[in-house]
Amino acid sequence: MKYFFRKLFTSLRKTIFIGTFVSTLGFYALAGFMYATGLPEIMYIVRILLLFNLTAVLIPALIMMLRSPHKYDAELIGKNFLGPGKSNRVFSDSVEKLMKGEINSALTGFKSIEESCFGSLRQSEQAVLCFYIARCYDVMEYYPNTVMYYEKAQQLGFSHDILPFLLARALGAMGDINEALDIYNTILFEDKNTYKMFVRTDIGRMYLHLSDGRTALKWYNEAIELHENYADALGGAAVAHTILHEFDKGEELYKSALLNHIKDPQGFTEYYKQVQAAALTECHAKEKEMEKELLHS
Numbered sequence: 001m002k003y004f005f006r007k008l009f010t011s012l013r014k015t016i017f018i019g020t021f022v023s024t025l026g027f028y029a030l031a032g033f034m035y036a037t038g039l040p041e042i043m044y045i046v047r048i049l050l051l052f053n054l055t056a057v058l059i060p061a062l063i064m065m066l067r068s069p070h071k072y073d074a075e076l077i078g079k080n081f082l083g084p085g086k087s088n089r090v091f092s093d094s095v096e097k098l099m100k101g102e103i104n105s106a107l108t109g110f111k112s113i114e115e116s117c118f119g120s121l122r123q124s125e126q127a128v129l130c131f132y133i134a135r136c137y138d139v140m141e142y143y144p145n146t147v148m149y150y151e152k153a154q155q156l157g158f159s160h161d162i163l164p165f166l167l168a169r170a171l172g173a174m175g176d177i178n179e180a181l182d183i184y185n186t187i188l189f190e191d192k193n194t195y196k197m198f199v200r201t202d203i204g205r206m207y208l209h210l211s212d213g214r215t216a217l218k219w220y221n222e223a224i225e226l227h228e229n230y231a232d233a234l235g236g237a238a239v240a241h242t243i244l245h246e247f248d249k250g251e252e253l254y255k256s257a258l259l260n261h262i263k264d265p266q267g268f269t270e271y272y273k274q275v276q277a278a279a280l281t282e283c284h285a286k287e288k289e290m291e292k293e294l295l296h297s
Contacts, residue, residue: 070092070095071092071095071096072095072096072099073095075160076128076131076160076162077095077128078124078128080122080124080125080128081125081128087113087116087117087121090109090112090113091109091110091113091129091132093109094106094107094108094109094110094113094132095132097109098132098135098136098139103136103139103140104140106132106136107133107136107137107140110129110132110133110136111133113129114129114133123156123157124156124157126156127153127156127157127158128153128158130149130150130152130153130156130158131149131150131153131158131163133149134146134147134148134149134150134152134153134166134170135166137149138166138169138170141173143170143171143173143174144174146170147167147170147171147174150163150166150167150170151167154167161190161193161194161195162194162195164183164186164187165183165187165193165195165198165199165202167183168180168181168183168184168187168202169202169206171183172202172203172205172206172209173206173209175210177206177210180203180206181203184199184202184203187199196228197228197229198228198229199228200219200220200222200223200226200228200229200233201219201220201223201228201229201232201233201236203219204216204217204218204219204220204223204233204236204237204240205236207219208236208239208240208243211243213239213240213241213242213243213244214240214244216236216239216240216243217237217240217241217244220233220234220236220237220240221237223236224237230260231257231260231261231262231263232257232262232263234253234256234257234260234262235253235254235257235262235268235272237253238250238251238252238253238254238256238257238272239271239272239275241253242254242272242275242276242279243275243279245279245282245283247276247279247280250272250276254272
């Protein structure tokens, strides 16, 4: 008997909404028929039921909208850009385009808000808008603009943990190493910063872009020891060893990175092989130079 009622309850959970919808439509159809055949009193009941239906639909919808007002990045956007206003609609559409990779279109939307009504926005909305403009420039690798808007967002009070991390990354990409390191080191001393585990591999990547394999390797090795962002740390260390012409160790760590499910393994493999080919060419060129020097000595 218990099994029967449990199965019945499970079935009811699946059918209650469609059943209620169909029965409500049936009631309105019957009410229309009764009204047409000379029973206008039914319309009082129809109005009451319609009022209950609208209330039952609208109130939960409003509660859901207030609890989770934004489809993306609700934690970052907070209670900003809510409501039916044009700028709010443009902002939400632009965030969605950014998430879908339509960067130029997203940036156009964000910039249109900045140009048309920046002064009328609340300060917290100004800060959020600047942050998202910076994100667009960041993806487009326009780093001077990226840094300018991240710093503007910071000045306006945007205080999420991700901001200093992204700012440091952009500064590093611009070559402002000391300023980037200052921010990275500040994050390392913050126990509760969510992005702390990515800092060492980020610093390693920064030095790889400067072709400073030795310093990059130092940071990647620290990340490996602490098991921070582990697969990326293994991959970065593989590239650093290869730059230093330590090919066997590089190959060993390259395979370990793949085994530990480094993100975008295809892209990583292409990058690693390019670095390896360049390092081998450089190594062969040095060997030839040494041979020439020996012949002339």
